[in-house]
Amino acid sequence: QQQVKQSPQSLIVQKGGISIINCAYENTAFDYFPWYQQFPGKGPALLIAIRPDVSEKKEGRFTISFNKSAKQFSLHIMDSQPGDSATYFCAASINSGYALNFGKGTSLLVTP
Amino acid sequence: DTGVSQDPRHKITKRGQNVTFRCDPISEHNRLYWYRQTLGQGPEFLTYFQNEAQLEKSRLLSDRFSAERPKGSFSTLEIQRTEQGDSAMYLCASSPPGSGAETQYFGPGTRLLVL
Numbered sequence: 001q002q003q004v005k006q007s008p009q010s011l012i013v014q015k016g017g018i019s020i021i022n023c024a025y026e027n028t029a030f031d032y033f034p035w036y037q038q039f040p041g042k043g044p045a046l047l048i049a050i051r052p053d054v055s056e057k058k059e060g061r062f063t064i065s066f067n068k069s070a071k072q073f074s075l076h077i078m079d080s081q082p083g084d085s086a087t088y089f090c091a092a093s094i095n096s097g098y099a100l101n102f103g104k105g106t107s108l109l110v111t112p
Numbered sequence: 113d114t115g116v117s118q119d120p121r122h123k124i125t126k127r128g129q130n131v132t133f134r135c136d137p138i139s140e141h142n143r144l145y146w147y148r149q150t151l152g153q154g155p156e157f158l159t160y161f162q163n164e165a166q167l168e169k170s171r172l173l174s175d176r177f178s179a180e181r182p183k184g185s186f187s188t189l190e191i192q193r194t195e196q197g198d199s200a201m202y203l204c205a206s207s208p209p210g211s212g213a214e215t216q217y218f219g220p221g222t223r224l225l226v227l
Contacts, residue, residue: 006154032214043116043203043218044155089154093214098145098168100216102154 003027004092006103013110019077021106023090026071030092034100035064035075038087047088048075080110114138116219118204124225125194132190133222137206144187145216146179148172149201161187194226 006023013019023033034049050057050064050073057064063076077084087107091100117136125131137144142163147155158177160168163184173179176194181187191198201223205216 004154034214036218041220043205043220045218046216049214091154098143098160099157099170100147100155102156104152105154 002104003030003101004090004103006090006106008106009104010107011109013077013080013108015080015082015110015112017080017110019080019084019108019110020074021088021090021108022072022074023092023103024070024072025092027092027094028071029094030101032093033064033066033073034091034093035062036089036091036102038089038105044089077108080108082110082112084108085110116204116206116217118202118219118222120222121220122223122225124227126227127194127196129194130190130192131194131224132188133202133204133224135187135189135204135206135219137186137204138208138217140208141206141217142184142209143207143211144181145205145207146187146189147203147205147218149203149221150199155203158189191224194224196226199224199226 035047036044037047038044048059048062061078066073087105089105090103119134144161146158149155159179161181176192179189201221203221205218207215
């Protein structure tokens with residue numbers, strides 16, 4: 001079964017706007033939460049990741065917000081650009097392990 | 113290019129045929145992973161190697177699937193008696209010694225279409 005639930009399935013944002021993608025999980029053993037970006041014809045590439053000991057992590061225009069009690073985390077893309085148009089996947093894993101459990105993905109389109 | 117490479121990039125086959133994919137990890141990465149990605153879905157974990165040892169296999173890896181990493185470098189994924197449901201993107205990833213789920217670098221994938 002899907003261990004990580006992601007929403008929305010698709011998202012259209014105007015250039016300069018904020019893109020927000022949400023994920024939820026059930027397994028409290030998860031302790032590593034990465035976001036991957038995938039362009040057509042390419043493999044996923046790690047964008048940013050967080051561990052549950054912090055509530056927020058920011059790298060440039062990308063921010064992860066993490067709510068441990070709600071078992072939810074989200075990706076915020078500030079000042080969205082057309083070049084950000086891609087599919088974004090949240091994932092979760094038990095760091096002592098190796099398998100990444102991915103959400104179903106969000107197709108983001110940033111319009112000029 | 114020193115990233116993960118996969119070959120072929122595309123494969124079209126008829127139902128019932130066998131296919132084999134190859135993955136070359138980043139140099140000195142001793143951990144190698146295979147994932148399957150179907151249309152509109154996220155990647156699903158298939159199997160994991162540390163050096164030449166296959167340490168974990170997902171329930172998704174049916175008896176028709178076999179993966180090897182004979183010398184701890186490149187890996188092959190073979191699908192026997194392909195079915196239309198096998199049509200997917202097969203992704204390989206690698207990570208350096210001492211890392212876990214983090215720092216997995218993905219290749220471009222092999223897209224399989226079973227007719």
